[in-house]
Amino acid sequence: MDAAIIGIGMTTIEKNKIACNYADLAWEAVNKALADASITIDDIDNVITTSSDFWDGRTISCMAVGDACALRHKNCSAVEGDGTFGAAYGLSRTLSGDYKTTLVTAHSKGSESISSIITNAAFDPIYERSLGLDMISASAIQAKQYMNVTGTTSEQLALVSCKNHKNAKDNPYAQLPMDITVNDVLNSEMIAEPLHKLDCSPVSDGCCAIIIANADFVKKVKAKPVWIKGVAFCSDAYFMGDRDLTKTIALENAAKKAYVMAGITNPENEIDIAEIYDAFTYQELMWIEGLGLAEYGNAGKLLEKGIFNRDGKLPVNPSGGLLSGHPVIAAGLYRIAEIVLQIREEAGARQVNAKRGIAHGVNGICGQSHCVWILDKEK
């Protein structure tokens, strides 16, 4: 594919970035991304902002960060959903030939509202919303069924939490670096069976920005490009009850398409690193399987063997993942930025040996839709 990521910028992910509003967050992330690419805002010819009106508490929330992205008198469009989807739109614009550089931002400040009420509003108002489900209780239903069908255990879920919080200790952007044990997870508050507090990602504040450039522009700048080899996304049915929640058909479809684009036939051996949307511990395992990086129902066992540790055969979420900081909407774009740093060998103490990696984003309840990015050191 004739496009690369030439710059990334992240704010630290925190529980409450009290001294920043949305635009302040974007200002920081955008300027970091421009500096990273060694270009100026004048080199950017179009902008995609990614946000959610409900999380931001304003309609047309995409415009809230407009000044910080210099979108005045520029072509700007917006995506509501995870940042990976915003970036996919940005990529298609770059590839259209009409643009040379696309700036993509994704922001949210979970600290400013109440996540349970916002995620409850994702449910159908006619059939479901009044029951009072939210993202945690709905995910707990999926977790219970997935564990029942695959035999995945609470201890295996807890290990995901231990691994990711430990990884976060070497990530200066992470919110929750911690040394914890399986027992710490199992003894933490049971929020909604089978999900303990430490099985759930926190609600966080943060903004991430990336710059996508076409191959011609890449040649003209000093930036170290990370090449985009495959991007695909796919959705499942909207209602939880219309899906088999133990299966990841949408993710499997997206992954297969992305692998074909990237010329990958054996992802388990050809992928060096994955940053996966671990909003909950069980989801990391489900998505690993959906991405074809483990047999169905086997991710928990591979995790126990250390395969997904930072020093394992296939490091998963060496950044600490969403469990260590979850700015909703921005979370998937952070996954892309982390893979970019890893491939450029600029990931500091969390660096792994990686030439090719996956960044994964999710949108909707219980993984309704998935976006898969394959990034590579080589064009």
Add this chain to the structure above:
Amino acid sequence: MGNIFYGIEPSVYKSQINVPYQWWAGETASKFFMVLRDDKKILGKQCPRCGKVYCPPKKTCPSCFTETNSWKEVGPKGKLISYTIVLRQLAALQKKVPVAFGLICIDGADNAMLHYIGDVDVNNITIGMEVEAVFADDRNATINAISHFKPLT
């Protein structure tokens, strides 16, 4: 607050968005709710193409982009596909914890419905158990015309 504000007073604007909505339920859900309320019967709707029966009923089949066309009485029994017991008083909850939510496949339907599981010690809930709809005494034409599903074992 430390010195992050560099001598300015932290100004936080507290507000809320409270917008009344009136969502038309659509003809399919309206009929489903009406029959729940008036006849204490559960209806599903069948897709002519794949033959699947949906309960809660859908106007269009999520599998084959086809309009469902025939109503079928289903339930009132069903099978518990999965569930959770919520123990934290999450802000969206309408009831006091513990609250048990279930995903129920109504007998005769091919999809599943989200609802409460009640009339049971929550520790005795298991996946696969048989449950039955309990209708609310005071029913209106909403999903709450069903009060909850109770286990039969």
